[in-house]
Amino acid sequence: METIINELEIASPSVVRQATRDFAAALSETPQFKDYEELSIQLRGDTTAQKAIQAYQEKQRSLQTLLMLQAVPSQEQAELERLRQDFLAQPGVKAFLKAQEELIVLCQTASDLLGQHIGLSFTAVCGSGCC
Amino acid sequence: MNTNITKIPPGFLAATKALAETLLHSEPMLAYHQAKTHLKRDAEASTFLERLSTAQNEFRARQSNGLVTQADIDHLRVLQSEVQANKIIMLFVETEQAAIAYLPEVNKEISHLLGFDFAGMAGPSSC
Numbered sequence: 204m205e206t207i208i209n210e211l212e213i214a215s216p217s218v219v220r221q222a223t224r225d226f227a228a229a230l231s232e233t234p235q236f237k238d239y240e241e242l243s244i245q246l247r248g249d250t251t252a253q254k255a256i257q258a259y260q261e262k263q264r265s266l267q268t269l270l271m272l273q274a275v276p277s278q279e280q281a282e283l284e285r286l287r288q289d290f291l292a293q294p295g296v297k298a299f300l301k302a303q304e305e306l307i308v309l310c311q312t313a314s315d316l317l318g319q320h321i322g323l324s325f326t327a328v329c330g331s332g333c334c
Numbered sequence: 335m336n337t338n339i340t341k342i343p344p345g346f347l348a349a350t351k352a353l354a355e356t357l358l359h360s361e362p363m364l365a366y367h368q369a370k371t372h373l374k375r376d377a378e379a380s381t382f383l384e385r386l387s388t389a390q391n392e393f394r395a396r397q398s399n400g401l402v403t404q405a406d407i408d409h410l411r412v413l414q415s416e417v418q419a420n421k422i423i424m425l426f427v428e429t430e431q432a433a434i435a436y437l438p439e440v441n442k443e444i445s446h447l448l449g450f451d452f453a454g455m456a457g458p459s460s461c
Contacts, residue, residue, distance in 0.1 A: 214359035222349075222356035223440055227447035229349030233342075236448075307455055312342055313350045314456035320354035321363055321437075322370075328434050329441040329453035 226313075235309045238302040246299045255290035262286050357440065366433035369426040379422045386413045 214222075230236055246252055262283050269275045275283070290296055311326075318324045342350070357363055373379055389410050396402050417423055444452045 212359050213361055213364060214356045216360075219356055219360050219440070220443065222353045223443045224447060226349045226353040227444050227452075229346040230452075231448060233346050307457065309342065309346075310452060310456040313346070314453065316347075316350050317354045317357070320351070321357050322367065323433060323437065325437060325441070326453050326456045328437045 230309075230313070233309060235302070235305045239299075239306040242295075242299040242302045246295045249293070249295035252290070252293040252295040255286070255293050256296070259283070259286040259290045357437075360436070362429070362432045362436040366426075366429040369422075369429040372422050373426045376422045379420050382413070382417050382420055382423065386410075386417050389413050 263270070266275050266279060266283060269279070291300075314325045318326070358367070393402065393406055393410055396406060438453075441451075441453045445454075
């Protein structure tokens with residue numbers, strides 16, 4: 204589809220900056236963003252969930268080299284999986300991941316809309332690592 | 335149509351559309367779309383690009399079969415030179431690169447305001 208633009212109307216950098224600020228402000232007012240922020244704070248203060256996350260991460264770290272070599276003994280692999288399931292089962296973690304997923308869907312939808320409109324994929328152009 | 339649009343709160347949908355419209359009218363994006371339109375309308379430039387694309391595909395096919403000759407290389411170089419000498423094509427390439435360089439700056443500003451990488455969060459769904 205060819206993008207039709209009125210070429211006489213050039214948006215100055217300050218106009219773009221304002222639209223960017225409005226966009227960020229509107230996103231931060233969405234229920235998805237607010238839930239994500241709130242649950243992120245709650246998760247940081249949830250000591251049971253933090254212990255479960257820490258236990259998994261410590262185990263993962265201790266097996267880092269073996270994991271890279273795909274040479275983790277089955278017993279250790281089972282223990283790592285048990286710890287992973289344990290932290291994923293924490294209500295605080297579950298709620299946070301659900302909120303994060305909803306925020307991701309919202310950001311993807313907005314990014315797709317931007318991309319369709321401007322004729323360049325926003326996420327592809329700004330791919331991870333560019334910012 | 336993206337069914338997820340219905341899940342966007344109206345205020346955010348309006349701000350997204352406004353940002354899209356504003357970005358479209360920013361100088362780098364305007365230059366890019368203008369150059370793209372000129373390129374599409376220029377028969378000679380389109381022919382150069384088609385010929386180069388066909389030659390590149392044929393070259394790759396011959397390369398995978400180990401059949402590349404010096405004449406194939408020379409032919410490809412001639413076509414590449416023709417493309418590089420075409421002002422309309424080169425303007426399109428330059429403006430596209432400028433537009434591609436501009437959008438991460440916009441994302442940087444959004445991300446700074448939000449406290450997370452917006453494009454990173456949005457992921458590669460549209461690539």
